[in-house]
Amino acid sequence: EAQVTxxxxxxxxxxxxxxTVTCSQNMNHEYMSxxxxxxxxxxxxxxxxxxxxVTDKGDVPEGYKVSRKEKRNFPLILESPSPNxxxxxxxxxxxxxxxxxxxxxxxxxxxx
Amino acid sequence: xxxxxxxxxxxxxxxxxxxxFNCTYSNSASQSFFWYRQDCRKEPKLLMxxxxxxxxxxxxxxxxxxxxxxxxxxxRDSKLSDSATYLCVVALPHSGGGADGLTFGKGTHxxxxx
Numbered sequence: 001e002a003q004v005t006x007x008x009x010x011x012x013x014x015x016x017x018x019x020t021v022t023c024s025q026n027m028n029h030e031y032m033s034x035x036x037x038x039x040x041x042x043x044x045x046x047x048x049x050x051x052x053x054v055t056d057k058g059d060v061p062e063g064y065k066v067s068r069k070e071k072r073n074f075p076l077i078l079e080s081p082s083p084n085x086x087x088x089x090x091x092x093x094x095x096x097x098x099x100x101x102x103x104x105x106x107x108x109x110x111x112x
Numbered sequence: 113x114x115x116x117x118x119x120x121x122x123x124x125x126x127x128x129x130x131x132x133f134n135c136t137y138s139n140s141a142s143q144s145f146f147w148y149r150q151d152c153r154k155e156p157k158l159l160m161x162x163x164x165x166x167x168x169x170x171x172x173x174x175x176x177x178x179x180x181x182x183x184x185x186x187x188r189d190s191k192l193s194d195s196a197t198y199l200c201v202v203a204l205p206h207s208g209g210g211a212d213g214l215t216f217g218k219g220t221h222x223x224x225x226x
Contacts, residue, residue, distance in 0.1 A: 031213065040218070042199075042219060097203065098143050099203075101156075101158075103155035103156050105154070106153070
């Protein structure tokens, strides 16, 4: 089954404690991206990757890092989380940046 | 300037009615267009792609008007299960900085009432 898998689904953490949200896709897609979704603001792109070892900033990259060492994986790293990073996060993958995106089930992050 | 705009609603519609909503986009060079559906706190899922010639999938019809830069979605014979948020999505060409690829509208919230 074609899918994008994110983990964890839910996470509560404290300010400053580094965390990683994993994302993996099994569709051999080249393009992957991370979004955060906040009430009234919609989905905003954090980072994207057009292929292995190629990543770039989206609209709201501050406070986040990503890596793309393998085609299937695109982890999101918060080196020092802050409460304003409390949000619902989605990973997505697609064949290109212009085609249908498949989303992971989301990670609900709370930073206290 | 908002690149993809939608009426947030909510649209409260009786079961069986026909409902339509539009979305406007600002970049005339936009390359592809989609409607996604998102249920509360779940991931967005593709409802349908939108083609220049228009397309229909069962009770759903999508239209694209490039001249006026808007996309529409029509739902006929609405069901309770159609209650969701509908996201208009436009693929924008990379323009030397900022986000590349899909840009999402903030969504239109639809509530079908029995």
